Amino acid sequence: MIEKLRTGDWLTRERVRMIAIILLAFYAIATVFLFATSNGRVDRFDRPLGTDYSQVWTAGRFVLEGHPEKPFDNVAHDKRQREYFSQTSGFFHWGYPPYFLVVAGFFALFPYALSLILWQAATLPIYLAAVRSIAPFRDGLLVAAAFPAVFVNIGHGHNGFLTAGLMAFGLLALKQRPLLAGVLFGLLAYKPQFGILIPVALVAGGYWRTALAAGVTIAAMTLGTWWAFGAETWRGFFAMMTFSREVISEQGVTGWHKIQTVFAAVRMLGGSIPLAYGFQFVSTALCAVLVAVLWYGRADRRLAAAALMTGALLSTPYALDYDMMLLGPALAFVVAHGVEKGFRPWEKSLLALVWIIPIVARNIAEVTFIPLGVLTMIAFMSLIARSAVRDEQFDWRGRWARRSPLMQQIGVFSLVGAAGFVVDTGLTLIFAGAFGISGYVARVPAIIVAVVATWFLNRTWTFRSKDPRVIGEFARYGLASAVTSVFNYAIFCGVLAALAYQGIAQDTDRLSIAAGMVAGSGAAAILNFILSKFFAFARPVPPELVRHRS
Structure with a gap:
């Protein structure tokens, strides 16, 4: 058994295909059950369908009514959610920058259940197309669709597909279409906590045009939303950031077991807020150094991209299990590299663990207080770094000497x-x-x-x-x-x-x-x-x- 785990021989094509089909069937049955037993907005467990999507649709309704600043008013937002869903279905606060109000406003044009379906149907293909472009292997789309984070993201009605797709396509376009890559990275500003390492990678790699395009894109989005929604909306966003940091992130009202970050792991284990920030700072700094070295040293572009996407999760104090959608394209990059240049001992088994972890990380942490999701991502980042520095084209010292x-x-x-x-x-x-x-x-x-x-x-x-x-x-x-x-x-x-x-x-x-x-x-x-x-x-x-x- 140990030998099979070391070599990864247990991961046969037939077994992987069977697991993927079983999981897809489970996802389909569970999703249909939730919709069929709901009233179109609230499921049988007294939760909004798509849980977190309720905040997006509610915010969009405010936009359509001409009050784009209201989503940042927790009292008004909570009151409206109770009206739309139920008095006991819970409060889902709005913490996104005003950029995302444009998306929310568009999808709020449709009835809630239809809007949720259209939202996921519009963004899932972006993620699948990105993985297909990274690793165009047989059964690749099947495995990508069965990636457990897909089901977690659908269950929460979240934006993981869009985040993963934008970052993956930005990385794919970097060489041939640097300006397009910059625009795609700029669009990620709607989820700013995952963009911490992008400037590090672009500067270290010398992608100046991409960095400029990203900056121009963000500036244009900011001015556009300022003009469309007014200064009051931006004031609401900045005020909401304090609530998001103090209540959501530092106090962990979401639940520490749901948050898959170093910060949350320390807090879950009883650490103080300063201690948690200290560990998170170390994690962020190490990821930044690693990404800088790999991108500066011209590491294999697939491994450098995977390091950036995995580092995005390890460098922020707030990311939930549905945000692990970023691991999907990261896995595709590493698998594509391994298929071409070979896998080392234990790598296939670790990749399988990374693939399955999004659907079990929350439950394991809740029961055992073991932050298995974070530990797995750290191990994955170490695997990427080891493979990159051993690759023959990695030459940061030589490049520095020149x-x-x-x-x-x-x-x-x-x-x-x-x-x-x-x-x-x-x-x-x-x-x-x-x-x-x-x-x-x-x-x-x-x-x-x-x-x-x-x-x-x-x-x-x-x-x-x-x-x-x-x-x-x-x-x-x-x-x-x-x-x-x-x-x-x-x-x-x-x-x-x-x-x-x-x-x-x-x-x-x-x-x-x-x-x-x-x-x-x-x-x-x-x-x-x-x-x-x-x-x-x-x-x-x-x-x-x-x-x-x-």
């Missing part, structure tokens, strides 16, 4: 800048939260600490300065940093003031502080590099050359 000294400096400077940004942002949020002061005041000591830290790192790693006049060098760096900090701080204050003026967020809110940090730090980065290279860390003129010039 870089010009200037590009190497820019690369290391960017990493140091990222570290400084983490220090700056973290301390600003800590000072603002711990002392109850505004972001304007909290930012000042945070900048000072960040300047000292980045000076040391840039001296040691980026420019490898040997200047013995350390105090003078630090003074020059401090002066250069003062110039860029003023520029940075002015933009930071401008963003905070603009958000406060529009009534979106106060200057003590984490969201407004983070937005100002991103805008200010990004704008100052280029100026900072130029001043650092040609002023702060400019190599001193040798004494003999000074005498010669005299």
Whole structure:
């Protein structure tokens, strides 16, 4: 038995096909039963058909009535859901950005049950087509359709098919149609928690046009929804983010066993909120580093894509079992690579576990408190990384060595800048939260600490300065940093003031502080590099050359 698990010989084509057919039959019977025993909106268990889809349809009805801001009003949303479904069928809050209101409004044109069917029928083919494009194998569509996350997603009426399809097609289009890939990645902004690693991958891989297209797409969507729905809708979204973070994510009212993240696993096992964020930060950072290395090192594009999709789940504190739809295309990428280049011991059995885990992760966690879903995804990410670094085309060191000294400096400077940004942002949020002061005041000591830290790192790693006049060098760096900090701080204050003026967020809110940090730090980065290279860390003129010039 152990030997069969090691080799994966138990996964015969006939057995896989039989399991897939049995599961599909079960899905069909269960789905038909729920619809047949419902009243068109509420099933026999007093739940809305498609449970979470009830929030989408309700939000869409608000849009059609000319009140797109109402879905972000929990009292109004809860009242309307009770009217549409039942007084005891539960409350499903709306936490999506206003982008998704466009989709909700369209599907709310139809009666609820028909709308639910049309929604799933419109998005399921996107996922299936993506998997078919990744791994066009015999019975591939059958296995993709029987993937247990499909049933979980249908049962919740969720958007997992759309999320998986957009990300998968974006990855497939990256080489030949980079602008289209950027548009597809930009559309994923309706589910922003899964886009954390996309910029990391695009920058590390050098896909600048794709990154630009994604940014333009998000900007266009933001301006379009601002114009169509008004500023009040966006203010509602930002206010709802606090509720989503504190109640849904940190307190886990959804149920820790349902949330398949590192954060939820720590909370389920009794860990505090800070401890859970600590573990989640480590998971996110490790995933970011791994994705950056694989994409920079030109790892096999299938494995790099699978790492990005799996990392998307491991890098967010909030993802449920239906969000594991992202594992479907990720599995297809890894299987396609394995079929071509061979599978190593235990890989086939682990892939089978990843395939089946979405339908059992919730129940196992509820009964045993073992976060098997998270552990399985970590194992899957490790498998992807091991396969990628052992692949003959992976060559991050060689690629780095071929870089010009200037590009190497820019690369290391960017990493140091990222570290400084983490220090700056973290301390600003800590000072603002711990002392109850505004972001304007909290930012000042945070900048000072960040300047000292980045000076040391840039001296040691980026420019490898040997200047013995350390105090003078630090003074020059401090002066250069003062110039860029003023520029940075002015933009930071401008963003905070603009958000406060529009009534979106106060200057003590984490969201407004983070937005100002991103805008200010990004704008100052280029100026900072130029001043650092040609002023702060400019190599001193040798004494003999000074005498010669005299």
